[in-house]
Amino acid sequence: MATVYVNDRAVDIGDERLNCVQAAQRAGVTIPHYCWHAALSVVASCRMCLVEVGERKVDEKGEVSTVMQPKVVPGCQTPVKDGTVIRTSDAKSKDAQQRTLESLLLNHPLDCPVCDKAGECLLQDYSFQFGKAESRMVDEKRTPPNKPDIGPHVNLFTDRCIMCSRCVRFTREVSGTAELHIVNRGTHAEIDVFEGHPLDNKLSLNVVDLCPVGALASKDFLYTQRVWNLKSANAVCGGCSTGCSVHVDSNKDIVYRLRPRFNPRAQGHFMCDAGRLGYHHVNDPARLRQYLVRGENGTRAVDWAEAAGICREKLGAAASRDPGRVWFVFSPSMTVEEAWLLANYARQLSPFVKLAMGAIVVEGADDTFPKDRKGRPAPQVKFTIRAEKAANVRGVRGVLAHFQKERLDYQQFLQAARGGQVDACLISQGQSPAIYKPGVEEGDALAGVAFVAVQELFASPLTDRAHVVVPASAFSEVDGTWVNHAGLAQAKRASCAPWRGTRTDGQFYLELLGRKGLVHAGNLRREVAKAIPGFKPLEAADLGEYGVFCEKLKDLA
Amino acid sequence: MSHHHGTREVSPHAAHVPPGPLPADIREQIVALLPRYPSKQAVTLPALHLAQDRLRCVPPWAVREIADILDLSPAEVHDTLSFYGFFRPASDPLGKKRLWICRSLACALRGADQILDQAAHKLGVEVGGTTADGAITLELAECLGACEGAPACMVDDEHIHHIDQDGKMDRLVEDLRKG
C-alpha cells in the first residue's frame, strides 16, 4: 500500500501505478494540465503540470525528513511511489504555472465572447485559478487563418490552438487514421490536415472533447448554446451495443449535444460520431406528439388515458378469446424497466400471449479502432463500434426469457401476422430513424391484424396500419437501464420531459397494468432484480456512474 | 528558411512541375533504402530528398506515393516535410540551383544581411523566390558551418567562402544563370 503526500495531505494509492497528476486527483487536488490524457501517449510538452516533487523519508529514529528535487518536473511524466511528496502550490510550482499560462496567452486571441468553449475551457479555468490577472505582452499576436473545413464535422480555429497535440495523437493512436498533423515549426506550428484527406473518420468528433481550448469545434454544436445554460444528464448512447456512457446536454427540454462520459467498464473515454450526432431526431418537429385512434370514421386525437384504455380493452378482449394470437413486440431500445412493465402487462392478460423481440439492426461487422495506415483494424483494440445497432438487446431478452421459454424474433412476428395468425398486437418501436425505419412490407404484414397498437417516434408504415398510435419516448426522456454487449447494466437518466400531454413509455405501461404512481427506475430495478436471477446485480438500484455487470445476460445476443 | 504559411503566391514555375507518379528510378531508390532501417518511417527524409532533387519540389501526389510506400498516412509524411522548411510545395518549386546565403552571427558580423539584400535585389526576387528564368532560388540559411570563410554562401550543398570579395557574387550569379 503506497502513501503519497500531496500538499502535505496523505493519500493512499494502493498498488495502482499513477503519475503525479493522477495521485493528486486522488487527493482532491488539481494539477492543471493540457497535453496529458489517460488514453494517449505522454508527451509532457505543454508544461502546465510542472510541480515540485520529492521524497519523504523516515529514518531509524523515526525522524521524518522531506527531500525535494531542485527543479520543477512535469507531473504527468513523473510516476509516484510510496513516500512521494508532491507540492503543487508552493512558490516554484506557482511561478511555473503562472509563466506557462502567460506564455499560452501571448498569442491566444481574446475570443471568449465568441468561442464555444467558454465555460468549459481549461485555459479560462486555469488562468483564473493559477494564472496572473494581467499580461505583459504589448507586441502583435500571430493570426494564422482558421480552417473551417478541416473535417466534415470539425472546425479548426487555428489561432486558439495551444499546441498540446492531443488531437494529432488521437488520430494516430486511437482512430489510427492519422489525418491530423502539425505543419511548420516553432511559433509558426499549426494543426492541419493533408489536402484531400480531411479529418473524416468515425471517431472524429472526439478531438473536440480532447481539445482543452476552443480551437477544435463541433460544427453541429457551433454557436448554438452557451454551455453554462446547459444541464447535463448521465446517460448511455443507444447507437450500438457498445453502450458508451455519455452526457446528454440539454436546455429547456431541448437536447443540444452528447459528449462521452468516461467509463472504464463500458467504452473508456470516447464515443463515435454516429452515436454523438444521433440525437437530432429527438428535437425533430415531425415527431409524433399526439395519441391517435383510427376507426371507420377516420382518425382522432385522444388523451393518453383514453389511448391506454382502448389498448387495454382491445388487447384484453383478444387475449381472452385466444391469447396465442396476441403479440407484444419489444423494441431493443427499451429499457429493462419498460420491458419488465410491458411483459408484466402481457402476462397479466395470459401466460400464452406471445412476446417477441423487435427489429434488431445489424450492420456489417464490429468496427475496431485503431486502424493501421492501410485502413485495416490493428491488433490492439482501443475502441469498437459494434455491428449490433441496438441499445439493450440483452436487457430486453433477459426480461423476455424470464416470461417465455420460446425465443421469438421480429421476423417470426411478421410471418405470423402475414399468415393471419395475429388478432391483436402492441408494437413498441422507438428506435432512432437513423438506425431503423420500418419498411412498407412490415406495414403490409399487419394488414389483416384486427387491432394494432404502435408506439413510434415518427409516422411510419407501421403507424399507418395502427388503430392506436402512441407517441414513443426518445432516449433523452427516459430514466432506465440498458445492458450492453458485455452485460454491463448502466443507468441512464432523463434530460427532458416528455412532450406536453404525453407520458413516457414506462408511464403508459403502468397505466396498462393499472398500477398507480409514477415510474421510478430504482424501485423497478429492485423488482426486476428480485424476480429475475440474471438481473440480481440491479438490486443496488443505484448502479453507480459506471454500471454493474450482469454476467448471465452477456450471451443473450 | 521559408515555411509555406500560405503567404506566397503561386510561382510561375509551378507550371513546370511534372505530374505523378514518381519516376521509376526514384521509386526504386526509395524502396532500396528500406532494408537499412528497422522501420519504414525512417526512410521518410531520404525519400523526400530523392523526390525534391528530381522534381524540384514535393508535390502532393509525391507525398501520397511516399506515404503509400512507407505505410504512413500522407499527413504523417507532410508533418515531417513541413517541419524542415527545406522542402518546397508544387506551387513554389526550386529553380535549377539553390543559392543559400548564411545570416548567422559570424557571417552577419561580416555583412551577410546586406549581402542577402543585395542578392535579392540583383536577382529580382524576394528571399525564398526563384528568378524568372528558373535558374536560381535565393534562400537565407542559418549557420552553414563555413564560418572561417564568412561571409559564406552555399550553392545546393557546396560551400562558397568570402562571397564579399570583389565581383565574386556577380561572377557566381552569372555562372549559376548559365546553368
Next chain:
Amino acid sequence: MAAFEPVLLRRLNRPECKNLEGYRADGGYRTLERALKEMSPDQVTTVVKDSGLRGRGGAGFPTGLKWTFLPKGHPGPIYLCVNCDESEPCTFNNRYLIECDPHQVLEGIILASYAIRATTAYFYVRYEYGSGTRTMQRAIDELYAAGMLGKNILGSEYSLDVVVHRGAAAYICGEETGLIESLEGKRAWPRIKPPFPAIEGAFRKPTIVNNPETLANVVNIVERGGEWFKSLGVPPDPKNPRDAGSYGSKLYCISGHVNKPGIVELPMGVTLRELLEVHGGGVWKGRKAKGAIPGGNSMGFCTEAEFDIPLDFNGPGKVGCLGLGTAAVTVFDETTSIVDVLHNLCRFFAHESCGQCTPCREGTAWMLKIVERIKRGQGRLEDLAILEEVADKIGIMPGTTICGLADGAGWPVKTAIRKFRDEFKTYLREGPGKGPSAGMRLQMAGGH
C-alpha cells in the same frame, strides 16, 4: 613555447590520407585491428572511460561513462548515432574532420560501435555538409569493399553497418533525441527523458549518440592510451569533487571580427585571449574587441575583460556563460552594436525552436519580438526586465522545457543585458547611434 603537435588534425594537409590506402599507409586502422583482436568491447569502454574523455558536442558528458549506461546483456540491436548535425552557429570543427580525415572518424565509429556492441551506426550529417558527406560516403564504400565494414570486419566476429543519413537544415536535429526522432522519419521534436537513449533510443532500442570529434578522440586514446590523453588539458579542480576535468586536445573554431578566422587544435584550457591573439591574428582592422561568444550561440557572451577565462569545461561558467559548448569562439569589435548581435541570436533561436513545449515556443518568439521592437526604437526599460526574466525561466535548468535549446536561447539574452546593460539603456534612450554597426542591418519585424 613549443607549439602543440596536432593529433586530430594531423592529416589536415595530407589529402592522400583521405582514401583508405593512404590512411592505412599512415598507420591508420592498426588500432582497430588490434582492438578487434586483443580487446573485448568492455575493455575498450574501460580505456575510454579511464581516459577522462568528455563529449565534444557541447554537453561534455564523460563518454566512457555514457557507454556504460547501456543495459547489460541486451539481445540487441544496439545503435550508434553519430551526431554530425553540427548546426550551432560559428561551429565547423566536425566539418573539418569529415572533409579532411574521414577515415579517422570512421575508425572511431567502428571502435565505439564495437565497444557498445552496436549493430548499425547511423551517421546523421547535416544537409549543408555536402562535400563532407560525399567524402565520408566514399570512405565508407572503400571500407565495405575492403571487408572493413559489413560482416566480419577484418576477419573478426564483429559486424557493423554504417548508414549515412542526411538532415534537412534544422538546428534541433543536433539535440540527441531530436536527432533520433529525425532519423526515425518524424519531426525532430526532442523526447522527454527518462527514458534516456542508452535505455530506449533510436527505434526504441539502446542507443548511444556521439559527436564525430569525440569519436576521433577515441581512436587516438585507444592507440596511445588514457595516460597520454590525460597528459593534455586540465585536470579536475581538487576543490570540486564533481569536476571531471578537461582532458585532451580540442578543436577550437575562431570567427567573426578577427584577422585569421579558422580552426586550431590545442590542449584544452587555452584562454580566449590567447586563442584570439595568438591563433586568430587578433581583432581585425586594428580595432579592439567588445565581446565574444566562447562556445557557439548558446553559451552567452563574454566581455573583453573576461577574455582571460580558460576555454575548458569550467572556464566560461566562471563568468556566467552556460559552458564551453562547442568551443567555437566568435569575436565582435567595439563598433558592433550588442543590440544587433542579440537580435541576430534571438532571430536564430526563434527560427529554430521546434515549437513543442510552451516556454520555448512562446518565449523565443516573444524575446525576438521585444528585441525587434527595441531596434525599431520602441523599446522600454521594463522590456529589459521582461527579457531577463523570460530568459532565466526557460530551459532544462529551471526544469521548464524538454530540451536545452531554450537554455541556449536564454543565455545570450541575459548575459547581453547583464554585461552590456549600459549599452542597452543608451540604445533605449537614443536609438542605434551614429557609428556604423559593422555591417549588421536592422531587420524588418517578423523577418523569418
